[in-house]
Amino acid sequence: MNDKIKLEQEIAKIMDHNKFCSFATVEGNKPKQRYMALYNQGLSIHLVTDGKTHKVEELEENPHVSLLLGYEAGGSKDVVEIEGTCSVTKDDELRERIWNDDLKPYFSGPEDPNYVILEVKIGRIVYTDKDGDTREWIE
Template sequence: MDQSNLQHRIMQAMDRNPVCSFATVEGNRPKVRYMMLFHEQMTVYLATDRKTHKVEELEANPHVHLLFGMDKETVSLEGTGKVSDDPELRSKIWNREFEHWFSGPDDPDYVVLVITPSRVEFSDKDMNLEVWEG
């Protein structure tokens, strides 16, 4: 199995699927919600408000799961997340759609969840499964 080719197909799937389901752990139970997905290479970025439960959940347990795709592929990503308020990163992924929730990239409540994948299961439309491990 060619890991670099698989990694490339995973990144293409991220490009095609701007929305993902994002699961954290609250106590000992999973908690899932839809979020806009941004990425650079295999690192995933999710924008959120620092006052949400997502931030508390990541600080208590950094293990996360993302699921996206359907038509051409299905991608299941396991990894760890951390909260970043780095101004450069916030500006980099700022999107005008965020204006519904934030005053701008400098809004003190706007933070970015940085997801580092450890394992990705990639299934093509024929349900052929390949696994990437970082």
């Protein structure tokens, strides 16, 4: 098996076991970070947010983002650092697929106009396993 594909599978497995990530955007010229729920299918990454938050405006001005996952309580002890760009997706099928009961306190349903899915386009991933071995994945 190709080394890149094997690394992709390892990273996806780590992401499957980490339901939250630290998500950083750029506001003005400064980084802004917050925890967010992570939804992934392989290396396809999505985040849910309220369309009325500043995140959407920040991404329109500067789409560059960074995600960090794997070391928080309840997560694996592998660390995944992701750099990429992020945008709001208009994919209604994806909105339906990601929708779950945990979102009910915040949104009326998948048709709620404030229910927004962010899509991360990965440029680079740095993966550090439990033993401290680091590998890099580049698109």
